[in-house]
Amino acid sequence: MDRLVVSEVLAGMPVREFRSYRGRRHYSGWYWAATTQELVAYESRLELARILLADFDRSVVAIAAQPFQLVGADGSSVRRHVPDLLLARADGSVTVVDVKAAWRAKAPEVVAQFAWTEQVCATRGWAFETWYGADPVLVENVRFLAGYRRPEVIDQDAVGQAAQVARTHRSIAAIERALASRFSSDLVRPAVLHLLWSGALTCDLNRPLGAWSGVRLAGEDT
Known part of the structure; x- marks a missing residue:
């Protein structure tokens, strides 16, 4: 573990192959991450x-x-275990994540495996996270916003104007109305949602996201 180089891990491929077969219970695939563009x-x-x-x-x-x-x-x-994720953060810290269905959280073999993994990660000063899910509303909101994560498919003029208008117009619908004379709604809505994805705009994602969701510029006092 002490010889593991984080940059090499991040540049590498998964150590496990994903194979498709009849009767497979899990849905696997590939996700394009805006963070890494990979x-x-x-x-x-x-x-x-x-x-x-x-x-x-x-x-x-x-x-x-x-x-x-x-x-x-x-x-x-002797244990052998492949964690699910490694997250590198801007402050230089590292978090190793294991994802497990909530109904298995208290299974003795799961508890033992995660306890051992946490101890191993601690030897490198890494955080260890066991993740069993999150607020479904939050997850679905983020899943929806992820559809607008690619800047190359969003009108950047509309993005810039929406960010300006958001200084005084405090909902998605209000921003759309303010820009109705300059852009069609099918350009403004994606622009606002892209701003929410990127963090330039913020809103309460623990509530269902809709046209009347309140928004504000990141960093503004609430």
């Missing part, structure tokens, strides 16, 4: 949800899936 693999929809939240998190600067295999002693036995 594909990130996921083995389940729950894992994808955690990746979406990491991609939305402005403190995260790199994401690696199935980043490495840990092998080591745990008492009298």
Whole structure:
């Protein structure tokens, strides 16, 4: 573990292959992360949800899936474990994440595995996170906003104007009305949603997102 180089892990491929077969219970695939502008693999929809939240998190600067295999002693036995994610943050810190369905959280083998993984990560000064899901409304809002994460498909003139108008217009609908004479609604709405994804605008994502959702510029006092 002490010889592991984070930059090499982030530049590498997942240590596990994802194979499709009849009767497979998990939905796996690849997600294009705006954070890294690269594909990130996921083995389940729950894992994808955690990746979406990491991609939305402005403190995260790199994401690696199935980043490495840990092998080591745990008492009298030898453990082998591949964590689900490694997140590198802007402050230089690292978080290793294991994703598990909530119904398995208290299974003795899961508890033991995660306790051992946390101890190993601590030897490098890394944080360890066990993730069993989040507020469904938050996850679905972020999943929706992720559809507007690619700046190349968003009208950048509308983005700039929407950011200016947001200084005095405090909802998605109000921004659309203010720009109705300059841009069609099918350009303004994506621009506002892109600003929310990028963090330039903020709103309460723990409530369903809609036209009348209140928004404000990032950094403004509430």
